[in-house]
Amino acid sequence: MNVKESLELADFYDSQIDAHHDPGEIRTLRERRNADCSQTRRLPPEILTKIFSILGTFNYEGQYTHLKWMAVTHVCRTWRDNALNEPTLWTDFTDIHPKWVREAFTRSKAAPLRLRYGYDECSSDALDFVVDALVKSPERIRELQVVDYDGSFIDRLTQPTPFLEFLAVELGAPMTFPPSFLGGVAPRLRSVRCSGPLPLEAGWLTNVRSLEYNGSLDSRAHLLTKLTSLKLERGATHGMSIATLLSALESSPSLECLLIVAASDMDTVSRPHRSTPLHLHHLRDITFDLGSKSRMAKIFRYLRVDDIEKLCTSWSYNFQNVTMLEHVCHFFNTCYHGDDLRYVVYDMSRGLELYTRSVDEAGPSLLFRLYAWADPSKIVKLLPRCVPRILLTRLRPDMKALALSECDTIEELRISSGHLHHHFCINGTSLPYPSLRQLHFGERVVGLDSEQLYQLVTWLAPRQPRVEVFVREGRIPAKAVEALRETSLLRLIYSEL
Structure with a gap:
């Protein structure tokens, strides 16, 4: 049906609606008008489902944002039927009003779920029956976050989780994962975020590639060997020396992305006993939040990569130590092998960011953020291959x-x-x-x-x-x-x- 035919049919239905007085008949005619004249009615259900799922990812304001897409269910009966009967649209339990939990769980049918369990706006009481169901059917767990909770739910997960992809355990008190956790089997688990100690060896950690960690780090941990992304929070760097950190990085030869947040008690005095720098061949993206420990910048004396794409450091606001910056800039000059650095950005805050590609340019470029420095030209001189083109201030x-x-x-x-x-x-x-x-x-x-x-x-x-x-x-x-x-x-x- 083309647009002209659709308009003619709409006019026909409008005349029929005007000729009737019974509310029931009028409602039926309006529903038929919406169904027959809508240009979207030709869209297959799979396309509508994809559109609705995209709407669910938008950043809405307020609470329980991921269900704001539900407004589409009031557009027409076709849209409503499609939305209510598609299980994958009802699988997110990370931010959901308690009164919706049971209904959403029913609509999810057998689809894998995303669950956030713990103390938050959606009380754990409202999710208890979902938790009970997942304990009995662990194959339905796709993403699991356990936050500010006593950990008893963790002890109940003793069966394999074949579809689990992401796990976050952030408890108020330290805990030990039971030997039977996940039955030792989680073949699709690729990303873990954890605030407590992880076992040195565990079958369910075999395929983890991304780790965000805030617990005590042990360089002997088996999962380090396959990591491509590692984020160490202050809890993980507590009391750590540069030598210990390098030892942990040496256990992760496949790293591509590294983010480290320095604890206030990190050891910056002792020196590593290394004759050659640690060479991480795949590392491209490095972020160091040095905080008050700007001397941790010395670690760049002991690191080498094949080619750097992003280097970001930040420190306390009153930082003015050129020597520490020399370590950072020398590392970048040594490890960047391009020949066309074109992008410089200066900002009055704190830190130094170096990127070899800008957001809106396809070619190699340099994004340079220098914070809280009276004379940025001194820093630019530390990067002799830098050709400033764009300046933000x-x-x-x-x-x-x-x-x-x-x-x-x-x-x-x-x-x-x-x-x-x-x-x-x-x-x-x-x-x-x-x-x-x-x-x-x-x-x-x-x-x-x-x-x-x-x-x-x-x-x-x-x-x-x-x-x-x-x-x-x-x-x-x-x-x-x-x-x-x-x-x-x-x-x-x-x-x-």
Whole structure:
């Protein structure tokens, strides 16, 4: 049925509805109109199910967000029947109102479930009957999170879980996994998040590839040998030395992604007794949250990778230790083997991030975030192959000049927030950012009054070709918009920044 035929049929049903007075007949005609005239009625049930499942992944506001997609069940009977009768749409019990638990469980039929069990908005009492069912039918567990609970549920899981893919156990008190946990069999378990000690060897850990750990780390643990992703929280790095950490990493030769959060009592004094650096051939993505232990940056003296794609470090706000930064930058210079670093970002917070690919560019690039540093040019000099192209900064009252203003390779200047007062004055004969082609103002930038507008126009006037100015609509006064248009010195473009 084409659109014209659909409209003609809709007109026919409308005339029939107008000719009837009985509410029951009118309701029946309206249902038939919705079913026969809808362009979506030709969609097969599998497509509708896919669409509804995508809606369930959206970030809605408020509580019990993953069931907000249920509004589609009020559109028409076809949609409602499809949604109510599709088990896979009712398998998420990680964030669900207690009154919906039993109904959702019934609709899920035999489909594998995602379950969060413990103290949260959905009380454990409401989920007890689901837990009882899963203990009897462990093949229905796909993702399991046990949070802030006494662990008795863990002791009951003694049968194999053939479809379990993700397991998170975050209890208030330390616990020991029973020898019979999961019957020792979980062939699809790939990701584990745990706050307590894991067994050194266990059959159910055989195929784990991703581990987020906040317990005492033992480098002899069998699961380390196959990990491709490892995240160590403060509990895991408690009292740890660089030598111990390197020993654990040496047990994980397949690592591709590494994230470490340094505990406040990490040992940064003792030195590892290594004649050569630890070479992790597959490691590409490294994140170190050094906190107050910036001396942990020394670990980069003892690490080597074949080629780095992301390096991110962060430290306390008042950190100013160039020596520690030299370790980080030397590691990046040694391990990055590309020849076209093009992207630099500066931000006034804390940390250093180096990426060899930007979000919106296909080629190799460098994202550089330097936080809480008075002179970022010192850090740029530590990366001799860095060619800054894009600069992100926040304007502060105590800033005497824009960051890296003497850099002649910056093509985009992105100002995320702050006050424009006096930041666009030209002092001396040199032109700041001589290669500038785009100027972006974020929604939290304020202060473009007549004086700042004059400074901005004067600052942009000598540049050829014209600079594009990106500004979010409504963030500057109307008279400023008109003044910028009248100058004919730039193109004003409205965009969502």
